[in-house]
Amino acid sequence: MSYEGLPGFKKLLMQRYGINSIEEVQDPLAKMYLDFALSTVYRAELVKNIILKYTDIKGKRYLDVGCAYGGFLASFEKAGAVDVTGIDINEQLLDYSRAVIADCNSKARVYNKNIVNGEEVQPLGKFDLITCNDVIEHVDNPKAALNNMISMLNEKGTLFMQIPNRMSASFIRSDGHFQLFGISILPKPLADKYFNAVYPASRHDVTYKSLNYYLNNLKELGMECNVIKPMQEDKDKSLKSILNTFNECEKLINEDLISIPPELKDTVKKRVLKMSALFKRQYNKYLNLKNTGSNSSEVLAGKLIQKFGEDFWIILAGKPVCK
The missing domain is CATH 1.10.287 (Helix Hairpins)
Incomplete structure (x- = not known):
């Protein structure tokens, strides 16, 4: 499903960006964000297909942490997930999720909740499948986020995480959040200083951790981890x-x-x-x-x-x- 099948979502995006067509957007960073938003269902389908290689989705209670534009909720419900739930701390992003849910005639529910706060999220109950896609680097306490997600998994539940790699050569050339050269390999205080010089009215909410950081913390929480290798060329x-x-x-x-x-x-x-x-x-x-x-x-x-x-x-x- 492309954004052409999501009229309410597209209308809301156009209103928020103050444009009448996608082609009007010329700023590279704004275009990157807009393209990311419009690909919400497409990206969800890619993740769904990865997960289906390892476990079923049909009949499973599903939570998307940092649901943002809502594509994962619609896609996973279509794949048979039940009691589909999304959480995000950004109310504006939740508006987008609600638009996608409405466009897809979905029964998914979304809540303004912070995965770092156990008291907020624990009442949602246990889930068979949790996704956290390009989100963990934005939370201010990743250990607490990991702990809360694991505590919300059923005994045979599965956690899927996609996490940006700060050492990726292409991200060093132009990072995936702000298209800034070299910012991804700076320590957090220096990265904040760099970001604030370019975007003084905004807050730099990205903190990169190593792959071993996540694997070690998940193992400490009693999890078995599988690092999925992408399809590679030669x-x-x-x-x-x-x-x-x-x-x-x-x-x-x-x-x-x-x-x-x-x-x-x-x-x-x-x-x-x-x-x-x-x-x-x-x-x-x-x-x-x-x-x-x-x-x-x-x-x-x-x-x-x-x-x-x-x-x-x-x-x-x-x-x-x-x-």
Whole structure:
């Protein structure tokens, strides 16, 4: 289903953006946000298809944490999920969800609740399936969010998470939230300073964590985790693409990066060069191993692609089955 099948949703978007057609939007960042909104059902379908490879959806009680534009609610209900529920802390985004729900004649319910606050969300009960898609990096206490989501899972429940990778070469070149060069690899206080210099009237609500941070916390909560590898092209082709992106980053360093506060330019440059050099050392090691016919070259290639090539990590977590 495209946005063409969501007239109420599209109308609300047009009103909020103050436009009569999508083509009117020229600002790259605004266009990125608008495209993201309009793809809400399409993105949900992609996630649904991943989940269906590992577990059923039909008949399962479903919660979408950070439901935003509502596409996941409509898509998963259509796939047979029951008692479909969405939560978000942004009332404006919940308006979009309600528009999508109405357009789809869905019975889904949405609530203004914060996953970090257990007292707010626990009354919703237990769920068989919970999704948290591009959300966890926006919460101010990810440990509490993880704990509350796990506590809301039924004994055989499944948690699906999609999380942006701050080390992705393409995100270093232009991050997935604000299209800012190098911001994703800065420590949080410096990233805040960078963001506030560009968008002084807004709040920088993004905090990146490592993949191991999430895996370790989920394991501490008693979960078994499966990191889903995306469909990959030839590994050599993927690695060359990462190399080309880092080369682009090095070229950008030599340009007049007017968006970066002057006092942060040297820091950004050093960090970008450090990441590029780290990848290139490991890439050369991979090439040497491959030339010698070592099987470990494939292992190293996989690690490099996961660390620098995947824009998002996908985690499926569930409670161990007692035998």
